[in-house]
Amino acid sequence: MSESPSVDLELTEVNDTPWLSREQQEVWRSFLGGSTVLMDQLDRDLRREHGLSMSEYEILVRLSEAPARSIRMAELAALVAHSRSRITHTIARLEKAGIVGRDQCSTDGRGVTATLTDHGFAVLANAAHTHVRGVHTYLLDNSTPDEFAALGRIMERISAQLGGRTF
Amino acid sequence: MSESPSVDLELTEVNDTPWLSREQQEVWRSFLGGSTVLMDQLDRDLRREHGLSMSEYEILVRLSEAPARSIRMAELAALVAHSRSRITHTIARLEKAGIVGRDQCSTDGRGVTATLTDHGFAVLANAAHTHVRGVHTYLLDNSTPDEFAALGRIMERISAQLGGRTF
DNA sequence: AACACTTGATTGAAAGTTCAACTAATGGGT
DNA sequence: ACCCATTAGTTGAACTTTCAATCAAGTGTT
Numbered sequence: 001m002s003e004s005p006s007v008d009l010e011l012t013e014v015n016d017t018p019w020l021s022r023e024q025q026e027v028w029r030s031f032l033g034g035s036t037v038l039m040d041q042l043d044r045d046l047r048r049e050h051g052l053s054m055s056e057y058e059i060l061v062r063l064s065e066a067p068a069r070s071i072r073m074a075e076l077a078a079l080v081a082h083s084r085s086r087i088t089h090t091i092a093r094l095e096k097a098g099i100v101g102r103d104q105c106s107t108d109g110r111g112v113t114a115t116l117t118d119h120g121f122a123v124l125a126n127a128a129h130t131h132v133r134g135v136h137t138y139l140l141d142n143s144t145p146d147e148f149a150a151l152g153r154i155m156e157r158i159s160a161q162l163g164g165r166t167f
Numbered sequence: 168m169s170e171s172p173s174v175d176l177e178l179t180e181v182n183d184t185p186w187l188s189r190e191q192q193e194v195w196r197s198f199l200g201g202s203t204v205l206m207d208q209l210d211r212d213l214r215r216e217h218g219l220s221m222s223e224y225e226i227l228v229r230l231s232e233a234p235a236r237s238i239r240m241a242e243l244a245a246l247v248a249h250s251r252s253r254i255t256h257t258i259a260r261l262e263k264a265g266i267v268g269r270d271q272c273s274t275d276g277r278g279v280t281a282t283l284t285d286h287g288f289a290v291l292a293n294a295a296h297t298h299v300r301g302v303h304t305y306l307l308d309n310s311t312p313d314e315f316a317a318l319g320r321i322m323e324r325i326s327a328q329l330g331g332r333t334f
Numbered sequence: 335a336a337c338a339c340t341t342g343a344t345t346g347a348a349a350g351t352t353c354a355a356c357t358a359a360t361g362g363g364t
Numbered sequence: 365a366c367c368c369a370t371t372a373g374t375t376g377a378a379c380t381t382t383c384a385a386t387c388a389a390g391t392g393t394t
Binding site: 335336339342344345347353360 | 365366367368369370371372373374375376377378379380381382383384385386387388389390391392393394
């Protein structure tokens with residue numbers, strides 16, 4: 001080790017790994033930091049004003065859009081990219097809060113559907129204001145239309161590449 | 168409620184909240200899904216091959232770049248946007264694994280510095296290959312240079328707007 | 335010097351997430 | 365009809381993160 005207080009891990013080519021250029025690295029770090037603070041801020045706003053986490057909110061949005069406001073557990077898990085176990089626990093909490101209900105699926109004896117209650121819908125309708133305002137002021141107001149569209153294309157491709165994995 | 172199976176929460180203007188257009192909503196959902204699967208995949212790769220989480224990895228990178236490979240707890244917390252408490256717990260775990268050391272700060276009796284050990288540096292040097300490969304194949308290969316630059320600008324502005332908040 | 339006030343960091347409990355093991359129902363294939 | 369593999373969902377323990385409380389050391393005021 002001797003006299004290398006900070007080996008330049010990020011700029012050198014080692015083995016067969018193509019490293020990141022300085023510019024690429026800066027963008028990547030901005031993404032890491034920016035998406036973290038963005039999601040944290042949206043989460044905090046939602047919690048403070050409505051007692052909902054960002055992931056709970058996403059679940060409610062999906063339920064609100066589904067026919068009969070109901071979705072089966074596995075499908076819900078896939079939609080929001082959570083594990084089945086996580087969905088089970090989360091829905092259990094939301095059920096205890098009277099925000100969703102649980103029903104046995106009629107066509108599949110194993111299936112369970114989560115349903116948004118009227119109360120849950122009301123909670124969501126309020127929370128949506130906070131959320132959308134946040135998306136505007138934190139993301140949209142920080143993007144030109146072109147940049148925003150580019151963001152969409154990148155993320156679209158990433159989802160297509162990585163989206164359908166199991167846990 | 169009567170006959171509204173799925174009120175159009177996302178397209179209508181309610182109260183004084185400017186809603187999202189269909190296109191904006193699609194981009195936002197792509198971002199939500201895309202950044203989730205991206206971070207999950209990078210995290211999974213790192214765990215599988217090196218037993219490190221993405222946030223642990225970020226901490227090690229920061230330490231590796233710092234003079235004497237040491238950073239004080241609060242500064243480290245700010246750099247990676249974690250709470251102090253979280254940093255304390257995480258560093259405790261990494262210390263138990265022999266990856267970082269903890270030292271009393273010489274200039275401030277309250278201060279504690281975390282230091283990357285030689286072993287920790289070796290772990291990081293290996294993990295970096297996995298991480299950088301992931302950033303290439305999941306993000307860079309899914310972006311044109313222009314799109315990637317746009318991503319950087321957006322995230323840069325978001326960090327500037329939200330970056331300096333406390334917990 | 336004594337006071338309050340702020341800051342740095344830790345602690346332990348509560349809340350949330352992951353992981354592996356498990357139960358139960360379905361869908362073939364024979 | 366019977367197996368066997370697969371799929372849906374749950375469970376509980378281990379782990380991680382959050383939250384509020386705490387302690388110790390620095391700063392500033394009078």
